[in-house]
Amino acid sequence: xxxxxxxxxxxxxxxxxxxxxxxxxxxxxxxxxxxxxxxxxxxxxxxxxxxxxxxxxxxxxxxxxxxxxxxxxxxxxxxxxxxxxxxxxxxxxxxxxxxxxxxxxxxxxxxxxxxxxxxxxxxxxxxxxxxxxxxxxxxxxxxxxxxxxxxxxxxxxxxxxxxxxxxxxxxxxxxxxxxxxxxxxxxxxxxxxxxxxxxxxxxxxxxxxxxxxxxxxxxxxxxxxxxxxxxxxxxxxxxxxxxxxxxxxxxxxxxxxxxxxxxxxxxxxxxxxxxxxxxxxxxxxxxxxxxxxxxxxxxxxxxxxxxxxxxxxxxxxxxxxxxxxxxxxxxxxxxxxxxxxxxxxxxxxxxxxxxxxxxxxxxxxxxxxxxxxxxxxxxxxxxxxxxxxxxxxxx
Ligand SMILES: Cc1ncc(COP(=O)(O)O)c(C=O)c1O
Numbered sequence: 001x002x003x004x005x006x007x008x009x010x011x012x013x014x015x016x017x018x019x020x021x022x023x024x025x026x027x028x029x030x031x032x033x034x035x036x037x038x039x040x041x042x043x044x045x046x047x048x049x050x051x052x053x054x055x056x057x058x059x060x061x062x063x064x065x066x067x068x069x070x071x072x073x074x075x076x077x078x079x080x081x082x083x084x085x086x087x088x089x090x091x092x093x094x095x096x097x098x099x100x101x102x103x104x105x106x107x108x109x110x111x112x113x114x115x116x117x118x119x120x121x122x123x124x125x126x127x128x129x130x131x132x133x134x135x136x137x138x139x140x141x142x143x144x145x146x147x148x149x150x151x152x153x154x155x156x157x158x159x160x161x162x163x164x165x166x167x168x169x170x171x172x173x174x175x176x177x178x179x180x181x182x183x184x185x186x187x188x189x190x191x192x193x194x195x196x197x198x199x200x201x202x203x204x205x206x207x208x209x210x211x212x213x214x215x216x217x218x219x220x221x222x223x224x225x226x227x228x229x230x231x232x233x234x235x236x237x238x239x240x241x242x243x244x245x246x247x248x249x250x251x252x253x254x255x256x257x258x259x260x261x262x263x264x265x266x267x268x269x270x271x272x273x274x275x276x277x278x279x280x281x282x283x284x285x286x287x288x289x290x291x292x293x294x295x296x297x298x299x300x301x302x303x304x305x306x307x308x309x310x311x312x313x314x315x316x317x318x319x320x321x322x323x324x325x326x327x328x329x330x331x332x333x334x335x336x337x338x339x340x341x342x343x344x345x346x347x348x349x350x351x352x353x354x355x356x357x358x359x360x361x362x363x364x365x366x367x368x369x370x371x372x373x374x375x376x377x378x379x380x381x382x383x384x385x386x387x388x389x390x391x392x393x394x395x
Contacts, residue, residue: 019131023353027338031347036376038364039347041176041322043238045291048284051237055276063271070259071097071246072274078281079246083229086220087250094248096258097269101206101232101245106132107265108202108228108247111257112167113138119202120161120169122153123355124177124324126204129170141166144357147326150315151180155193162193168200169193171219174207177354177363178324179299179317182217191224201227206245207320209236209288212296214318225251228258235320236288237280242273295321298366298373305377306364309384323364324351329384330391334361337387344383346376 010017028039046052070076076092083090098104105128113119115137121129123142130140141161145151158169171190173182182190194201203219208231220229232245249255262268280287299317306314306325314325327337334350341348341362348365351358366373 015134015137019134022127024127024349027342027347027349027353030342034345035342036346036372036379037368038366038373038376039349040367041235041365042240042367043235043291043321044367044369045238045294047237047239047242048280048287050283051239051276051280054279055272058272058275063275065271067268067271067274069096069263069268071095071269072271072278075274075278075281076246078278079231079248082281083218083220083248086218087222090248090250093252094250094255096247096255096262097274098245098247098262099266099269100243101204101230101234102128103243103265104230104232104245104247105129105202105204106135107258107261108168108200108230109133109136109138110261110265111254112200112202114167117165117167118163119167120158120199122170122172122175124151124351124358124361125170125355126172126176127354129202129204138167142355142357143169145175145178145180146357147313147315147361151175151178151324152182152186153190155189158190158193162197162199166197166199168202170202170204172204173217174211174317174319176207176320177322177349177351177358178315179320179322180315181211181214181318184217187217187219187221191219191221194226195224199226202230203227204230206230206232206235210292210295210321211319212292212299212317216319220248220250226254227251228254233277233280237277237284238287238291239277242270242277244269244273244277295366298370299323301370301373302364302366302377305381309381311384311388321366323366324358324361325364326360327362327384328360329387332387332391334359337384338362340387341380341383344379346379346383348380 076095080090109132113136117138119133208216234240311328338350349363351361
């Protein structure tokens with residue numbers, strides 16, 4: 001009889017133990033009902049009324065059962081059509097509906113990562129990408145997206161990290177947490193890098209419709225097939241609680257694998273909800289544009305006021321609904337600064353919740369009213385002034 005394998009203590013998988021809790025939730029859990037929120041990445045709007053009504057109607061009409069693994073075909077067809085300008089020739093076979101962008105990202109890691117593989121992930125970046133690689137026995141290799149380069153990765157940084165076991169690069173533009181976007185030339189350089197090393201591109205484009213000053217630049221192009229584009233309706237239709245997203249890829253084999261495996265993850269998505277989202281795509285297609293008008297005004301106030309605070313510098317983001325200012329208060333760490341601001345009644349996330357390169361930064365989501373933004377910024381200004389003074393006194 002083979003010897004029993006050594007027991008781990010406690011009795012859980014090394015992979016699950018290796019993954020830490022998310023730093024975003026840590027701050028959230030410390031907030032009270034009175035705390036002003038710049039913490040959560042979700043629109044402060046409700047989904048389009050037509051979608052809510054259609055969801056209710058679909059349930060009344062009896063769409064309360066399991067449905068196909070890959071999702072409701074007319075919805076998949078509509079999604080494929082919505083990307084035709086980026087990549088002609090797509091149809092429903094290139095789309096798998098998932099129960100969120102999070103689920104879609106997990107699917108991508110699931111079909112690409114074997115034990116020993118590594119995945120290039122942005123730093124600062126949305127904190128799921130690395131743990132998803134870990135779940136499948138891989139590792140993350142964080143590539144820095146520096147303030148000095150407007151949070152756009154440099155090709156030499158990527159070249160220094162890639163090796164024969166690198167399977168994929170995750171890219172996220174517009175970015176959470178920085179709001180950064182890419183030019184077409186920058187996107188093409190990243191595609192050329194992926195081509196040189198035969199990498200998959202997992203492109204998280206959940207903020208594609210939350211974009212301000214120039215059109216969205218997608219990694220979905222006629223030029224590169226090894227792209228898995230992840231999307232979601234959480235942000236663009238203000239339905240973070242519904243949990244619906246999708247993977248879209250021109251790569252037929254990748255899509256077949258994802259559709260097969262989706263059964264083992266959630267079996268299928270919610271039937272009534274998919275019908276409601278289709279109604280929203282057909283009848284409320286300008287909904288993101290309406291939200292963007294409000295977000296743009298808030299962004300402008302955030303950036304102007306933050307840049308007027310001593311020790312703070314903030315790029316003007318071109319997409320998403322976050323600012324990621326650099327905050328230099330007498331050498332204090334961003335976690336201490338975020339805790340001091342929280343004690344004064346405003347929640348924002350320390351940059352380190354998004355990776356090592358987030359040191360010295362805070363993330364503020366402008367997903368609250370203009371009045372709250374003004375009040376919250378008053379508090380932050382006073383907290384930073386007090387911290388600066390107390391540090392100066394100690395020195
Ligand atoms: C960059 C990015 N990708 C994916 C997601 C996941 O979105 P959801 O799971 O709600 O679809 C988020 C949510 O904050 C995000 O910011």
